Amino acid sequence: MNAWSEAETIDFRGPLDVASGATVLLDNQNVIIGWSEAAEGLFGYEPREILGRPLETLIVERTSQEQPLIELLDRSVGPACRSEASVARHRDGHHVDVATTICSLAGRDGPPQIMVAAELEPLRSWEAHQAMLRGLATQSPIGLGIYDTDLRLTWINAKYQSEIDKGQNLGDFVGKRVDELYDGGEVISEGYPSSLGEVMQSVIDTGKPVFGVLYEARPPVDPEHDHVWSCAYYQLKDADGHVLGVCEDALDITDRYRAQQRLALTVRAGVRIGTTLDMITTAREIAEVVIPAFADSVTVDLVEGVLEGEEPRPHGETPAMIRVVERVGSPYAGAEDTPATGPFPVEYEPGSPQLDSLASRKAITVDRERPAEAQEDDNGVHSTLAVPLRARGTTMGLVTFMRSGNPAPFDHDELSLANELATRTALSIDNARRYTRERASALTLQRNLLPRGLPELSAVEVAHRYLPSDVGLGVGGDWFDVIALSGTRVxxxxxxxxGHGVNAAATMGRLRTTVRALARLDLAPDELLSRLDDLVLQGAEDQEPGAVPGTDEGLGVACLYAVYDPVSRMCTAARAGHPPAASVDPEGNFKLLDIPPGPPLGVGGLPFESMETELPEGSLLALFTGGLVQDRDRDIDTGVAKLKGVLSDRRATLEELCDRTLSELQPDGPATDDAALLLARTHELGADQVIGWELEAEPSAVSRARTLVMDQLTEWGLDELAFTTELVVSELVTNAIRHAVGPVYLRLIRDRSLHCEVSDKGHTSPNLRHSATDDEGGRGLFIVAQMVQRWGTRYTTSGKTIWTEQALP
Structure with a gap:
């Protein structure tokens, strides 16, 4: 038998009802004088067999084991009756456990009497059903209500009544619809109509029960707070199957629902707070998370200096605060009020929860009665919760939650939630602060290591751009440089x-300095890269014991070095793991220079090769790092094609070309890698600026060299440099004839300074030394070095060149 069929068999009159129980009529001597059919069925005697016999024929003995049940029967039948549990003897001799109730027909003790008997087992089952019904009606924690087919209330149990009864009679509620009982009620479960009336009507129309429908409303007994119920609805039918109405089971789950909401808010905060290393964005994220589920408005203030990455002041001082976020939700749902002018200083009133929170380093909540106008406008803040943003023992700032539309004050559980949200936010802000500080340090270091200004040269006109990446620390190791070399070369x-960060910037600085030093030695590009490769490998060998090989930023460095000579218009270049340079001729023809590829610096094992090409005057030379033309979403060929489209415009200036290159290849700003671009427009020195002579390797050549130089200086109008230049030429030509072999080549170049070069077939370089007082020679080169700006030695495949530079008058 299932629960439904068992419920249909319940006799609500009870087994001891005279209409269904075994009825026996007794005289004053307890002699049986009346016998019913039910009594014949229970005891087995026919009337002719039992009438006139004493009651003891049936009742063998009385028991006390069923005392609770007997007491219940006594209370139900009144003082003129008595109930007992007995053992009866059936006609066939077996015993039957029965319960009896004997009542006087006259309303008092004495004849005649009527006895009603029933078996104990059916009586116990009936009583269990009665107890269940009484429990549902009076003790159940679930509110039960019955609505007729017009959805009007007809019956409720005690729990339901306790939620709507404010001292009124039940009759004041009977006949009302559910939307008339609750204020502002709404179904909040997805997939259901927003009105409970529609849900109940659907159950009546379709007969399909619904379970777990969440309903939020303010009950009459607590009109200031929202409650949440989990509801179930099912049809009620009579014995013939006609629909009588719908039954409602409603369990108040407000506390559980709020706990679930807090947990969901915590999970949402874990996903949405701290998605970037930007402090203001993090402050906005906490406001977006809590509005409107937790608060109606939020402000976030940070300690002054935190935005710049500085350490907050130690505890004990009242820090200056900067307002970074003001966000208002209800009643302006989703509206944002962020200062248009950016963060601004803010001061708190004495005794405010914000000052108390900063002083105590604890969350402080303040509640006040809602103003009368707030009842209509809901703009008045009635509950304020100020929570310090603390991370790693330091106060980063303060977040203030405020409620105006939500009538409930912040409770203890919400205080704990606010602390957790503030801690999560503070950690993210502190991480962002540390990132800001390290990034600022790295940027400062990088700015100091990169060229602050490029030299003005006759050989080339240059422009450059550097764009740090916006990933990780945002500062990488890309660099560029322009170095003035001897002979007006560049x-x-x-x-x-x-890598990125301070280490990458420091490594870049070391390499840039090394390249400048090696370039001043007038090394060929392939030789310069070879020496730089040796230094990088040596740096890797000098790592601390236990360091993981290959973790130094110097390993795998890419580099391209090019030398341009404005006299010969020849460009010599070599590269190490770097994209090739590009050139654009005066007609706008773009091409990548066919520079032999070499391995990245620090790999070792393979030689570097140089490429030499002649560039017509006015050619454009473009040197760039891989981050400019290649990223995750674009291969290098696509980037080079875009670069070609920009640089082929011959009418644009170098500065315009730099700007257009960045806007075309980096339209969204910094990418995943740094990008460096160096553009150079080549120039040629005219024939009137360069002159050279070949001299025989004999002593008379010194006098001829002086004469040639003096005549040329007069032609150039540089007579003021005649004495110094004559002395320089005499010394350099004399040394070449004395210590070298073959012919000597003398060249003068008039540019921004006067260049004097003496070349020979030898490969030994003169040394600058201090001669003793008794030495007959060795002072000439020392004197020369004192009289010129710079001097040095440049080696070639056929010999060497000693060169000097003098400033023009």
Whole structure:
């Protein structure tokens, strides 16, 4: 038998009802004088067999084991009756456990009497059903209500009544619809109509029960607070199957629902707070998370200096605060009020929860009665919760939650939730602060290591751009440089250090300094890269014991070095793991220079090769790092194609080309890698600026060299440099004839300074030394070094060149 069929068999009159129980009529001597059919069925005697016999024929003995049940029967039948549990003897001799109730027909003790008997087992089952019904009606924690087919209330149990009864009679509620009983009620479960009336009507129309429908409303007994019920609805039918109405089971789950909401808010905060290393964005994220579920408005203030990455002041001082976020939700749902002018200073009133929170380093909540106008407008803040943003023992700032539309004050559980949200936010802000500080340090270091200004040279006109990446620390190891070399030549270099941050910037600085030093030695590009490769490998060998090989930023450095000579218009370049340079001729024809590829610096094992090409005057030379033309979403060929489209415009200036290159290849700003670009427009020195002579390697050549130089200086109008230049030429030509072999070549170049070069077939370099007082020679080169700006030695495949530079008058 299932629960439904068992419920249909319940006789609500009870087994001891005279209409269904075994009825026996007794005289004053307890002699049986009346016998019913039910009594015949229970005891087995026919009337003719039992009438006139004493009651003891049936009742063998009385028991006390069923005392609770007997007491219940006594209370139900009144004082003129008595109930007992007995053992009866059936006609066939077996015993039957029965319960009896004997009542006087006259309303008092004495004849005649009527006895009603029933078996104990059916009586116990009936009583269990009665107890269940009484429990549902009076003790159940679930509110039960019955609505008729017009959805009007007809019956409720005690729990339901306790939620709507404010001292009124039940009759005051009978006949009302559910939307008339609750204020502002709404179904909040997805997939259901917003009105409970529609849900109940659907159950009546379809007969399909619904379970777990969440309903939020303010009950009459607590009109200031929202409650949440989990409801179930099912049809009620009579014995013939006609629909009588719908039954409602409603369990108040407000506390559980709020706990679930807090947990969901915590989970949402874990996903949405701290998604970036930007402090203001993090402050906005906590406001977006809590509005409107937790608070109606939020302000976030940070300690002054935190935005710049500085350490907050130690505890004990009242810090200056900067307002970074003001966000208002209800009643302006989703509206944002962030200061248009950016963060601004804010001061708190004495005794405010904000000052108390900062002083105590604890969350402080303040509640006040809602103003009368707030009842209509809901703009008045009635509950304020100020929570310090503390991370790693330091106060980063303060977040203030405020409620105006939500009538409930912040409770203890919400205080704990606010602390957790503030802690999560503070950690994210502190991480962002540390990132800001390290990034600022790295940027400062990088700015100091990169060229602050490029030299003005006759050989080339240059422009450059550097764009740090916006990933990780945002500062990488890309660099560029333009180096003035002897003979009006110019060296140009771009490079890329693996990694980001201070270490990468420091490594870049070391390499840039090394490249400048090696370039001043007038090394060929391939030789310069070879020596730089040796230094990088040596740096890797000098790592601390236990360091993981390959973790130094110097390993895998990419570099390209090019030298341009404005006299010969020849450009010589070599590269190490770096994209090739590009050139654009005066007609706008773009091409990548066919520079032999070399391995990245620090790999070792393979030689570097140089490429030499002639560039017509006015050619454009472009040196760039891989981050400019390549990223995750674009291969290098696509980037080079875009670069070609920009640089082929011959009418644009170098500065315009730099700007257009960045806007075309980096339209969204910094990418995943740094980007460096160096553009150089080549120039040629005219024939009137360069002159050279070949001299025989004999002593008379010194006098001829002086004469040639003096005549040329007069032609150039540089007579003021005649004495110094004559002395320089005499010393350099004399040394070449004395210590070298073959013919001597003398060249003068008039540019921004006067260049004097003496070349020979020898490979030994003169040394500058201090001669003793008794030495007959060795002072000439020392004197020369004192009279010129710079001097040095440049080696070639056929010999060497000693060169000097003098400032023009």
């Amino acid at each position: 060296g140009m270099v771009v490079g890329d250090v693996v």
